[in-house]
Each structure stands twice: as C-alpha cells, then as structure tokens.
Amino acid sequence: MIIKQTLDVFLSERKQVWVNKKTKGKDIKDDKLSILKTGADARYDPNNWIIKAIKEARPSITTHPSTFTHSDAKSTAIKFIGANKADGLLRTGNVETTQKFDVFGNAATDGVVWDTYLFLMTRAIDDKLVIEHFREETQESKNFIGSFNLNYGETRKKFLAVFVTPTSVKTSQYLKQVYFPVDDNYHLLSLLTPSSLLDKLKSNIDNMRFGEITKNAKEMRRANSFHQAGYDDLFDLTVTAFGGTKPQNISILNSQNGGVAYLLASTPPSLNQRQIRLPTHDFFKNSLHPSQFKESFQTLHSLITVSINNVHIREGISNILKYIIDQVLQRAFRIRATSKGWSDTEHYQSLPFAQCIWLDDAHQLQRENEDDWVNDITRSFARWILQAYEYSCKETHIKLSDHELREVRGIVEQAVGSDREFFK
Numbered sequence: 001m002i003i004k005q006t007l008d009v010f011l012s013e014r015k016q017v018w019v020n021k022k023t024k025g026k027d028i029k030d031d032k033l034s035i036l037k038t039g040a041d042a043r044y045d046p047n048n049w050i051i052k053a054i055k056e057a058r059p060s061i062t063t064h065p066s067t068f069t070h071s072d073a074k075s076t077a078i079k080f081i082g083a084n085k086a087d088g089l090l091r092t093g094n095v096e097t098t099q100k101f102d103v104f105g106n107a108a109t110d111g112v113v114w115d116t117y118l119f120l121m122t123r124a125i126d127d128k129l130v131i132e133h134f135r136e137e138t139q140e141s142k143n144f145i146g147s148f149n150l151n152y153g154e155t156r157k158k159f160l161a162v163f164v165t166p167t168s169v170k171t172s173q174y175l176k177q178v179y180f181p182v183d184d185n186y187h188l189l190s191l192l193t194p195s196s197l198l199d200k201l202k203s204n205i206d207n208m209r210f211g212e213i214t215k216n217a218k219e220m221r222r223a224n225s226f227h228q229a230g231y232d233d234l235f236d237l238t239v240t241a242f243g244g245t246k247p248q249n250i251s252i253l254n255s256q257n258g259g260v261a262y263l264l265a266s267t268p269p270s271l272n273q274r275q276i277r278l279p280t281h282d283f284f285k286n287s288l289h290p291s292q293f294k295e296s297f298q299t300l301h302s303l304i305t306v307s308i309n310n311v312h313i314r315e316g317i318s319n320i321l322k323y324i325i326d327q328v329l330q331r332a333f334r335i336r337a338t339s340k341g342w343s344d345t346e347h348y349q350s351l352p353f354a355q356c357i358w359l360d361d362a363h364q365l366q367r368e369n370e371d372d373w374v375n376d377i378t379r380s381f382a383r384w385i386l387q388a389y390e391y392s393c394k395e396t397h398i399k400l401s402d403h404e405l406r407e408v409r410g411i412v413e414q415a416v417g418s419d420r421e422f423f424k
Contacts, residue, residue: 003130004143011044014044018111050150051148056113056116057116060113064078065102066104066190069176078165131160135160199257234264239262279348300324301393328381
C-alpha cells in the first residue's frame with residue numbers, strides 16, 4: 001500500500017530525528033542509548049503512533065501564531081499562504097520557506113501533533129500528499145486505515161480537522177490591535193507574525209554569518225590573508241527570545257530555533273539635505289532665489305542709478321552681471337552632478353526640454369552638438385536677471401524706460417553670450 005509505505009519511511013526518519021535530539025551534545029553510554037532506542041521504537045511503532053496521532057489531531061496548524069506576540073495570547077489558528085507574485089514584496093507566497101505552517105499553543109508541546117501534520121503533508125510515491133488521499137477518499141486511504149482496524153470515517157474527520165479554518169475568528173487582548181472607525185461601527189485589525197518567514201530569515205542570516213565560507217574567510221582575515229569571496233554581515237539586528245525558558249510553548253518553529261528570532265532594523269534611512277533644489281517647472285524659478293544674490297543686485301543697482309555714464313561704469317555693470325551669471329552657472333553645474341536621467345522621471349516632466357538638455361547629463365551629446373537650446377536658456381536667463389533685480393531692490397529700483405530696458409537686456413544677453421561655451 002502506497003500510504004503504508006510512506007508512513008514506514010516517515011516514522012523511520014522521525015525516529016532518528018527524535019534520537020538525535022535526545023543525544024545531541026551529550027555523552028550517552030551504551031546501556032542508556034539502548035534504552036533510548038527502545039523507547040523510540042515504541043514511540044514510533046506504526047500501530048502505537050497512528051492511534052495517538054488520531055487522538056491528538058486538532059486544528060492547531062497556523063501560519064501566524066498569536067503566541068509569537070504574547071505567550072498567553074489564545075486566538076483562532078489563522079492559516080494563510082499568499083500566491084507567488086513578482087511584486088518585490090517580502091510576504092508569504094514570495095518566500096520559499098522550509099515549513100509553510102507552524103503549530104502553536106499547547107499543541108506545540110506535543111511532538112505527535114507536529115509529526116501528524118508532517119505526515120499528512122508528506123508526498124507519497126504517487127506524487128499525492130497524504131492529506132489529499134483523505135480529502136478525495138481514495139481507496140488507498142481506506143485500505144491504509146483498514147490495515148489498522150480503525151474506523152475510516154472518524155479517522156478522516158480527525159485528519160481533515162487539522163487543516164480546517166474556523167468560520168468564526170477570535171482575537172486576543174494580548175495582540176497588537178488597530179481600530180478603524182467604519183460608519184457607526186469599527187473594524188479591528190489584529191497584527192500577527194508569520195513565523196515561517198522569521199524561521200527562514202534566521203536560517204539565511206545564520207548561513208551568511210556562520211556558514212563554512214564565512215568561517216574560512218574570517219580565519220583568513222585574522223591571519224591577514226586574502227580571501228577571494230570575502231564575507232557578508234548584518235549589523236543592528238534585534239535578537240528576540242520568545243518563550244523564555246519554554247520556547248516550545250510558543251510554537252514548533254520557535255522551539256526548533258531555541259526561542260531565538262532575528263528582527264531587521266526598520267529605522268528610516270539617513271538623508272542628506274540637497275544643497276540645491278532640482279527644478280520641476282523652471283530652473284530660474286525653482287532653483288534660484290533673488291535673496292541669494294541680493295548683494296550683487298544692490299551693487300548693480302548702484303551702478304545703474306549713478307549719474308555718471310562712462311566706460312568704467314559700463315564695464316562695472318558688465319562685470320557684476322558676469323559675476324551673477326557665474327554664480328548661477330555654478331548652481332547649474334551642481335545640478336548636472338546629480339545622477340543622469342533625473343529629468344526623465346515623472347516628477348520633472350513639466351521642465352522645459354531646453355533646460356533638460358542644459359541641466360541633465362543624460363542629454364550631454366545633444367548639449368554639445370546642438371545650439372538651439374542655448375538661445376532659449378539665454379533669453380530666460382536675461383529675463384530672470386531683470387526680474388531678480390526688481391525683486392532685490394523693490395524699494396529703490398528705478399522704472400526703466402523702454403530704451404533703458406532694451407539696453408540693460410542687451411548688456412545681459414551680451415554677458416550671457418560671452419559665456420556661451422560655458423553653458424555646454
């Protein structure tokens with residue numbers, strides 16, 4: 001019989017696991033080892049085991065044991081396995097865990113309950129899970145139970161109950177809870193821990209930190225020798241000890257890990273404040289503020305309003321304009337130092353394309369080989385200087401006549417034009 005053969009192999013493996021657990025780290029004499037093996041033979045005798053498995057079978061299988069939050073929390077055994085989806089999220093369904101389910105509460109202290117679950121989830125040689133045989137009421141499952149002279153209907157009912165999700169859900173005062181007002185009522189969210197994910201996390205971290213490759217790499221480091229692969233490590237881990245001296249009271253997976261679980265740091269990243277703002281609509285409005293150039297514009301104002309008009313005054317005006325232009329260009333170059341392609345993201349889609357060419361090195365070839373964009377920039381630049389001048393000297397600035405306005409604009413465009421190559 002397929003299921004009978006599966007049970008024999010399963011019990012042989014579990015018996016060896018049980019003996020290894022009892023003797024691990026201990027110096028056992030031959031006579032005591034013999035007694036231990038005799039006890040293991042009796043414990044995992046098929047006739048003895050199947051009767052106890054049926055008797056102890058109960059719905060204690062869960063994916064999110066409430067006892068992981070608090071050892072006294074007694075809530076409904078929730079079972080949930082999410083569908084695998086390439087969404088980049090760390091969740092059930094997206095992680096290949098060794099054990100999909102856990103056993104919690106008092107059932108966790110009884111190895112037979114765990115063994116029963118493992119047996120029912122064992123794949124027989126016909127590629128069906130044992131529990132599937134019972135769900136489908138196959139002849140194999142009937143022959144299997146008949147070989148022990150047991151009642152098939154009662155046995156099937158007990159085994160299926162292990163995986164039943166109760167229709168009513170009970171929470172616990174010891175769980176972390178969030179209340180959401182809904183009309184005149186409320187929705188209660190109870191937060192539970194996916195123990196299988198914590199088990200997988202601990203396994204991965206232990207392999208990374210204490211695996212053979214890491215051990216060899218650390219030994220070579222202490223010896224000041226080169227190791228080609230090196231090793232990785234994690235810092236700021238929080239090590240929890242669920243269950244204290246009785247981790248088995250929390251869940252089976254918790255007990256297997258000695259009550260130890262790792263929690264990754266969830267503190268927000270440290271962000272360095274940008275020294276210059278990336279423009280979303282217009283570089284001259286978003287990244288520049290006239291107050292930053294107030295002293296220069298006041299100097300420009302004193303030259304414009306002086307009653308003397310000679311070559312020295314005109315050179316002074318030209319020089320101060322070039323200085324302002326240079327300060328603005330320095331800000332533009334700092335924006336260029338931002339990672340390439342920043343202007344292509346959705347947040348910056350309103351930025352004029354000429355400014356994208358000028359400020360984003362993703363357009364460097366276009367910036368170096370074309371000239372049309374420069375004309376747009378110089379016009380915007382000249383307009384900004386005139387507006388910034390009026391803003392900086394709002395109380396004392398003079399209202400320029402059309403002739404004076406054209407003359408000042410001409411000086412600005414000339415000054416910008418003289419630095420045309422610096423734009424590229």
